[in-house]
Structure formats: C-alpha cells, structure tokens
Amino acid sequence: MAEIRVEALKKNFGEFTAVKDSNFTVADGEFFVMLGPSGCGKTTTLRMIAGLELPTSGRIFLGGEDVTFNRASHRDIAFVFQLFALYPHMNVRKNMGFPLVCQGMPRAEIRQRVEETARLLRIDHILDKPVSGLAGGDRQRVALGRAIVRRPMAFMMDEPLGTLDSEFRDLMVRELRELHNSIGATTVYVTHDQLEAMAMADKIAVMNHGVIEQFGHPQEIYDRPATMFVADFIGSPPMNFLTVAGGLAPGARDVGLKEARIEVPELREAAPAETLMLGLRPEHIRLDDAGPLRGEVFGTEYLGTTQIVTLNVDDTQLKARLAADVRLREGETVGLSLDTARLSLFDAASGRALASARDDAVHAPRTGTGG
C-alpha cells in the first residue's frame, strides 16, 4: 500500500507530446481514475507509473521512493491490461500463480495463495480450466486475481472493462469497487467511460491533449467543472452552453442574454472578456411559464424515468432533462426557468471556469492542473 506522487511528468513521442507536465498525488488506498477521450495521454501516464514507458522528464514517487527510472519489475506494481493478457498456454491456476513463481515462492504457498485469491473473486471452481474457454467476466476476474495474488503496493488498470458487454460491465464495476473496499490498495484506473469513473472513483483526473483539465472528487467534477472541456465531456447529455455578454466585475449577480437577464452565483473574479459561456446541466432546466426564458420544443427522447427535451433558445439548442410524464409537442413554445444557484460561467476564449460564490464552500484542492 502506498501513495503515488507524480511531479512535472512529461512524455514526448518524437514531435508528439503525449503528456504535458502532469502533477498529482494519489493518496494511500485511494481509487484514482484517469478519465479522458482516446489519445489524451491517460494510458501513457499509467504506463509511466508502471514502468512500461520512461518519462521524457519529471519524477514518479511510489510510497515515497523515487522510482522514475526503475524497471517495471522493481516497482512492486500490478497491472491489469485491457485485453487481460492471460497467457493462453497456461490454465487459470498457472496464470494466477505466475507472478508468485517469479518471486521463488514455495509451491505449497503459491497453491494456497492462489486458492485464497480465487475464493475472494469466486473463481475457485474454474482454477483448472484453460483460459481460452472462459467468458469475459471470468477472464476479467482471473486477470484481477493475477494482479492481487501478489499483494503489490499499487494496482494499475488500463480500461479493464472496455471489452466486456454492458451487462457484465455493470456487474464488474460493483465487484471492482467492493474488491477495492476490502483490500484497500492504491489503484490507478484508466477509462474513457464517465459512468465507470463516476461509479468507482474516489478521485478523478479528467485529461485532454496530455493535460489534466481537472482533478477532484466525482461530485466536484460534475457540479463545478473547471473547464468547458470537462463540462462537455462529463454528463450525458453534456452540459449546455449559452453565450452571454461579458465585461463583468467581481460581485456581479446576473448575466445578460439576448432578451433576458439570468441570475448567477455571485462572481468572485472580474470577467473582462467580451463573451462568456453560461453552463447549465440538463437537469437545471425547468418548465416554468413565469420563467425568464422562452424556448421552442425541437424534439424529445423518451428514456423511461425521464425524457431529454431539445429546445431552441436564442439560436442555441439546449437539452433539458424533464420528468417523463410531461407531454410536449414539437414546435410548442414553453417558458423555462433555471436552477440559478448551480450555474457555471466560463471564459469563452480560454474555456476556464470563473470563480463564483459556489466555490466558497470548497476545501478540497481544486485542480491538479499544470501546463
């Protein structure tokens, strides 16, 4: 069990910069998820922590020890690969015992440890089967078993649920989190799936183009996205943006739309830029005939418990999450009000979120961003 600290980590592949100056700390026993679209540098960061890639510059500490240039085999880390990397020429038992054989552990002890781990993962009945015939979920469990059997300092997982079908994935998300709760090992988990990240993580780092856009608790990332990228990437459907007039002073309490003024949480910094973006989540929009906004219904998507209604407001399309029993006709004009206490403002040019009264209550470190 150990803390993982990454300082000014950078990785270039020739001309291409995969990771730009990353800094973050994963506390001992934390489940840390790196989330981002493909090619954002999350897997490269993970592989550098594991020792499968060497960084161009920067340092990596594992349990306080500088391991930046240690071989992978000298880091005491276990890695679960996306395609599981189960050795096809060995059965389940041999696969799981493989890391222990390397340590020169006596056979009887390996047997005992493997069986113990298999019981924990409920795969003790398939120990003597070849891995090639296993179902996706069982392969996943064997891969996990091979990782935890060694009791390493930390786990690295590279999209381990990516190849499972959605039914298994939900199950494995729960199992993984339960497993983490019971063994409490520091875990770094890479995924592009926000639902996985939200469901499992203690902390999330959202990455884009090699930069950590935001580092924080799942709620923090969802409620107060630090950048427009994060706001757009997290949430389904993503956050809506309305263009509003800028040139605001600290203390401003409302912003101007074309025909209305919208209350916002009190601004804590000046916003000299000409245009700002008002960010609102689909669930922050309510039907309200007395509301300040007017929108024309463009279409609806029925989801069972809720429906997603697309509305044309001020030449912009907004997606609102409304109760499923509301009947709306296409082309109908409706009045809208917003959950003003939960709105965010972004600088349209830089994409950065502006500090507001909503940030007053925050004590957790807000970003781990660099670069």
Place this chain on the structure above:
Amino acid sequence: MSTTTAHSVVAPGRRTRFVAGLLVVIYALVTMVPLAWIFLTGFKTPPDSISYPPKVVFEPSLEGYVNLFTTRSRQTPEYMESLPPPQTWYEELVRSRHMVIAGPSKFGERFLNSVIIGFGSTFLSVFLGTLAAYAFSRFKVPLADDLLFFILSTRMMPPIAVAIPIFLMYRTVGLSDTHLGMIILYTAVNVSLSVWLLKGFVDEIPREYEEAALIDGYTRLQAFVKVVLPQMATGIAATAIFCLIFAWNEYAFALLLTSGTAQTAPPFIPTIIGEGGLDWPAIGAGVTLFLLPVLVFTILLRKHLLRGITFGAVRK
C-alpha cells in the same frame, strides 16, 4: 432475386464445390503421378523399369533397395558355384543376378549428411530468425526497415548467381566439402525467410503478454522464454518446415561444394549407376527413402503448419 430458393451468401453452392473439388483432384493427380511413378519404380526390377511400353502392373521386387544400399560385382559361374549357400534373402537376390555383394554403398553416409546438414541448418535458421524477429518486432532498431529490406534482398537473385564466388571463398577458407560449410550456406539462405516469417508471428502476439510478465518481476529474457516462445510455437513449426524443405532438397550448391565427406543425398542419388546405365529402381528407392523424413516431419507439424500459413488472416 429469387424468392423460391434460399441460399447462403457465403457458403459455396453445389456446382462451385464440384468444380473446386475437380480442380483439386486434377492438381493432385498432376503432382502425385510422378511421385507415384518413382515409388513404383523403386519396386521394379531393372528390366521392368526400362521396359516399353511402361509396366504399371509388375511383380514387385526389392532389388532396387538392395542395390541402393550395396555395391556388387559380377563373378564367373565357377566362382559362384564355389560359394557357400547364401545366408540372407538379399544375398540370394543378388546371386540370382550372378553377382556377389562387395560391400555397403555410400547411400547411408550421404543420407546421414543430409540429416545433419538439413536439420542443423534448419535449427540454426529458426534460432537466429526467432531472436532477430523478436528484436525487430519489439525494440526500436535503428534503420529497422532498411535492415529488413536488406535481409530480404539476399533472396532477390537466384542463389546460383553467386555460386562461383562462394565456391572460391569456401575453397580459400577451407569450408569446401564440410558439414559446417553447408550448414552455414543453407542457414544464410534460409535466415531471411525465417526472420520475415517469424516477425509476422511475433507482431501478432500482443505486447501486453510480455509487459504483464515484466511487471510481475520477470526479466526480458524470462518473459520471452516463458510467455512469447510458447505462443510462437505455431510460427516456429511452420518456419522450420519451410527451412527444412529448402535445405533438404537443395541440389545445385550441394553438387558444386560437396564431393566426398559432406556430400548430401540429392547430388548422390542420380549418380547411382548399375550395369549398363543408371540403376532406375535403386534411384526410385533412394528418392522414396529420401522423401520420408520431410514427410514425417511435415505430418508431425501438420496441425501447426495449417494454422501457420493462415495465421493472421483473421483477427479474433
């Protein structure tokens, strides 16, 4: 589109299958008939083997095989009378032709040379090829593409084009007519094939397997031996068969560079002379026996070979 007949889009129809089957049978006949003729010739008597019209039905005889393994000399009837009765069936066979066995022929020796040189060079080609293929596939080798092209380019000219330089080189360094010389030569020719074939196989093995082993504490070499090599078995088997077939059948260099101690079977077999010309039954017998090792080797590795040559065609 017809509404009355439902047929699969991917499975071939009856007529296609019939035509395909017919083509395979014709091809098999064309390639098998010479082999069958050689096999039959091995069991003919010398007069039967050269009779015209050719005999398809004949009384089988082991004379070809006896002649293949022995040298014989013709004796006068008086001398034959004076000999004690023959001890074995093959002595009896030889005496019925008014000859006695003078000693063993060189076929056994030549056959053994073929085994040593063929399998030796196959082993070396596959061994070197495996290591090179792994390095080219996994490491950042400077100028890797150029090196691979260079390796392949050694096969772009007919090998016999360099026969004279090699002949002179071998004579100078004393490799002429040695087992080592022939092994080096065949390895040099085969290694390009083996590097290219095996690189394809290594490329197909996900790096994650080794990375998993590296993280579990194994060294690169251990990871290679324990994780990569077992999964390359198919590729290695297929490559070994191709290398062996080349080294086993090679004729031109063997004829040119070997004459005595290291002569392989291919240049030896056609030179088997009987009374009044080539001893066709003995040659047929020699070719039949010579085919056996490659046949057995191929049958043993057949399963791998089939998977090997279609490897990579379909991604899982």
